[in-house]
Amino acid sequence: xxxxxxxxxxxxxxxxxxxxxxxxxxxxxxxxxxxxxxxxxxxxxxxxxxxxxxxxxxxxxxxxxxxxxxxxxxxxxxxxxxxxxxxxxxxxxxxxxxxxxxxxxxxxxxxxxxxxxxxxxxxxxxxxxxxxxxxxxxxxxxxxxxxxxxxxxxxxxxxxxxxxxxxxxxxxxxxxxxxxxxxxxxxxxxxxxxxxxxxxxxxxxxxxxxxxxxxxxxxxxxxxxxxxxxxxxxxxxxxxxxxxxxxxxxxxx
Amino acid sequence: xxxxxxxxxxxxxxxxxxxxxxxxxxxxxxxxxxxxxxxxxxxxxxxxxxxxxxxxxxxxxxxxxxxxxxxxxxxxxxxxxxxxxxxxxxxxxxxxxxxxxxxxxxxxxxxxxxxxxxxxxxxxxxxxxxxxxxxxxxxxxxxxxxxxxxxxxxxxxxxxxxxxxxxxxxxxxxxxxxxxxxxxxxxxxxxxxxxxxxxxxxxxxxxxxxxxxxxxxxxxxxxxxxxxxxxxxxxxxxxxxxxxxxxxxxxxxxxxxxxxxxxxxxxxxxxxxxxxxxxxxxxxxxxxxxxxxxxxxxxxxxxxxxxxxxxxxxxxxxxxxxxxxxxxxxxxxxxxxxxxxxxxxxxxxxxxxxxxxxxxxxxxxxxxxxxxxxxxxxxxxxxxxxxxxxxxxxxxxxxxxxxxxxxxxxxxxxxxxxxxxxxxxxxxxxxxxxxxxxxxxxxxxxxxxxxxxxxxxxxxxxxxxxxxxxxxxxxxxxxxxxxxxxxxxxxxxx
Numbered sequence: 001x002x003x004x005x006x007x008x009x010x011x012x013x014x015x016x017x018x019x020x021x022x023x024x025x026x027x028x029x030x031x032x033x034x035x036x037x038x039x040x041x042x043x044x045x046x047x048x049x050x051x052x053x054x055x056x057x058x059x060x061x062x063x064x065x066x067x068x069x070x071x072x073x074x075x076x077x078x079x080x081x082x083x084x085x086x087x088x089x090x091x092x093x094x095x096x097x098x099x100x101x102x103x104x105x106x107x108x109x110x111x112x113x114x115x116x117x118x119x120x121x122x123x124x125x126x127x128x129x130x131x132x133x134x135x136x137x138x139x140x141x142x143x144x145x146x147x148x149x150x151x152x153x154x155x156x157x158x159x160x161x162x163x164x165x166x167x168x169x170x171x172x173x174x175x176x177x178x179x180x181x182x183x184x185x186x187x188x189x190x191x192x193x194x195x196x197x198x199x200x201x202x203x204x205x206x207x208x209x210x211x212x213x214x215x216x217x218x219x220x221x222x223x224x225x226x227x228x229x230x231x232x233x234x235x236x237x238x239x240x241x242x243x244x245x246x247x248x249x250x251x252x253x
Numbered sequence: 254x255x256x257x258x259x260x261x262x263x264x265x266x267x268x269x270x271x272x273x274x275x276x277x278x279x280x281x282x283x284x285x286x287x288x289x290x291x292x293x294x295x296x297x298x299x300x301x302x303x304x305x306x307x308x309x310x311x312x313x314x315x316x317x318x319x320x321x322x323x324x325x326x327x328x329x330x331x332x333x334x335x336x337x338x339x340x341x342x343x344x345x346x347x348x349x350x351x352x353x354x355x356x357x358x359x360x361x362x363x364x365x366x367x368x369x370x371x372x373x374x375x376x377x378x379x380x381x382x383x384x385x386x387x388x389x390x391x392x393x394x395x396x397x398x399x400x401x402x403x404x405x406x407x408x409x410x411x412x413x414x415x416x417x418x419x420x421x422x423x424x425x426x427x428x429x430x431x432x433x434x435x436x437x438x439x440x441x442x443x444x445x446x447x448x449x450x451x452x453x454x455x456x457x458x459x460x461x462x463x464x465x466x467x468x469x470x471x472x473x474x475x476x477x478x479x480x481x482x483x484x485x486x487x488x489x490x491x492x493x494x495x496x497x498x499x500x501x502x503x504x505x506x507x508x509x510x511x512x513x514x515x516x517x518x519x520x521x522x523x524x525x526x527x528x529x530x531x532x533x534x535x536x537x538x539x540x541x542x543x544x545x546x547x548x549x550x551x552x553x554x555x556x557x558x559x560x561x562x563x564x565x566x567x568x569x570x571x572x573x574x575x576x577x578x579x580x581x582x583x584x585x586x587x588x589x590x591x592x593x594x595x596x597x598x599x600x601x602x603x604x605x606x607x608x609x610x611x612x613x614x615x616x617x618x619x620x621x622x623x624x625x626x627x628x629x630x631x632x633x634x635x636x637x638x639x640x641x642x643x644x645x646x647x648x649x650x651x652x653x654x655x656x657x658x659x660x661x662x663x664x665x666x667x668x669x670x671x672x673x674x675x676x677x678x679x680x681x682x683x684x685x686x687x688x689x690x691x692x693x694x695x696x697x698x699x700x701x702x703x704x705x706x707x708x709x710x711x712x713x714x715x716x717x718x719x720x721x722x723x724x725x726x727x728x729x730x731x732x733x734x735x736x737x738x739x740x741x742x743x744x745x746x747x
Contacts, residue, residue, distance in 0.1 A: 029530030140452030150515035
């Protein structure tokens, strides 16, 4: 008992102060929201689009390229390939959006995209219980969602919690591209959540299939199976990105 | 003699495919069985992708006593006599072979699908599970959607009261077609497939993949890259071990260590993010070297933060190991005896906790591990305590390793331009991920394109070990036993 108390004192208080205080430091090499510069591209240039392994980029004309952050793996291949400096990945961690089309980032896109859901804010603003369904993910999105329950992030502060059964949940947090073998299980889990409910797709796989997009073994994301209310881009998204997404979705920040 | 014995190669040494001898089926079975009985491991057993006729069975045998790998093959028709009765370590491989290629290992004791690939005879999870009969017998079915934030899999327990007599594990829910997509030429997604085989083992799998590609193209990454790869791999080990220790504490209701380790694991992931911007090491290991270099300031920052992690981890973890209520749940729970672990071909951390001194870094050293001695941490009891304690021993070894090598990084470039692969070659590349032995096998066609790519995650060897660990245990100890292995579903399902 004495040792437990002693260790408790040594471990200190470690919960982040954000959103009331400053956000935790992100590493210098962190790849956040891409920033697109208009007027930099040469006519007809497709270098960035060709460099992208998942076809997330529409090569642009004078306005510059458009990057679909729902598909993007944040691998920086376009940034390194572009000879004109038209794309660079910044440190903006606020990536989520409620509308799929708002995930496309071009020059002059609103920063950040809107993630507030009035319905969710009214219903679940003070308490949101989520059932997580992993449907073909690599366990990185799962890990960085799970980490929000640790004392460093402590999403319980906001009344947000992962629960063990869909029957106890207000919604689903889905990761993975939805494999053929998880299709039925996801459908059934969704149906087991009582109405009204919300669905949150976390990570490139759950939004658009990620690196597995167009494989016949999967379904290119959660929206092909259930209606999605919030999209959280990243491969995987940083925990701060996911927490920011949940809080803006509920109108808490 | 050339057609009578395996060709011997070093870890990640490419040879001409024609150098791999095609033995008779009987001789192939005899060599594999004798080698494995004599202390070697079956690292891979596969049928080369159709349309090749006759189909060719290929085995990779890791021989730790001499530090080399044996490659051997044999041609088979629609069926061949199963290896499993004489070499139980082959059982999961042969189930995979039957499912992927349709070649039937005759005499296999339980030939069921392991991934339920498209076009197979059954829907996922629908199979002939072992059943016990009797008045007090009941069956518990769990998954694919679990109570925690974890990956999907299905577990069937045959119970009498609280006691589990048998656990059968049915996977395949994460199958997304990675091996199929890798074969057939260069895809710009190759790196991303390999980084997400198991998202918590990005560095481990990328090391095996990159070494295979470099061997096929006769390239050698610069010494500085080898050192940074090893440091990234040890950071990955530290982070995952810390997380697992915290989760195991949580499963026995010891909340202080659970809370602290959950946070300290994040600190370790953040060190990897300092290296490459991503907490899981994406983009750190690339073909030809590493994607990011470090300077003196970054070295200092990582080492200072590592000191903090070591101090906090020691406090949190030693507290757990000093708590009698934790030890009483860990000790004697989920035992896998050494002989059983050997027979079923377990690898890595779980095997070391059963007393098997197997560690690719030590037995088949690669990269920086060729020039440094990595102690192999083992424990004899094979229970949850052993799997927890070996993790703590390894965390400390990894910290020592990083401290030593971060300060003495070789100079020179961090990356060499990738070169095209040579045609008609084969390579088997082993690395030690935090769960254990990772084996990648790559074959090129005459033009140097990948004709086949095979991935064996350590979980592939160890899932059956978890099933064995549950025998005669209380069903309420399943979460603890499961977490003590913490195997990968996606790494298995591919």
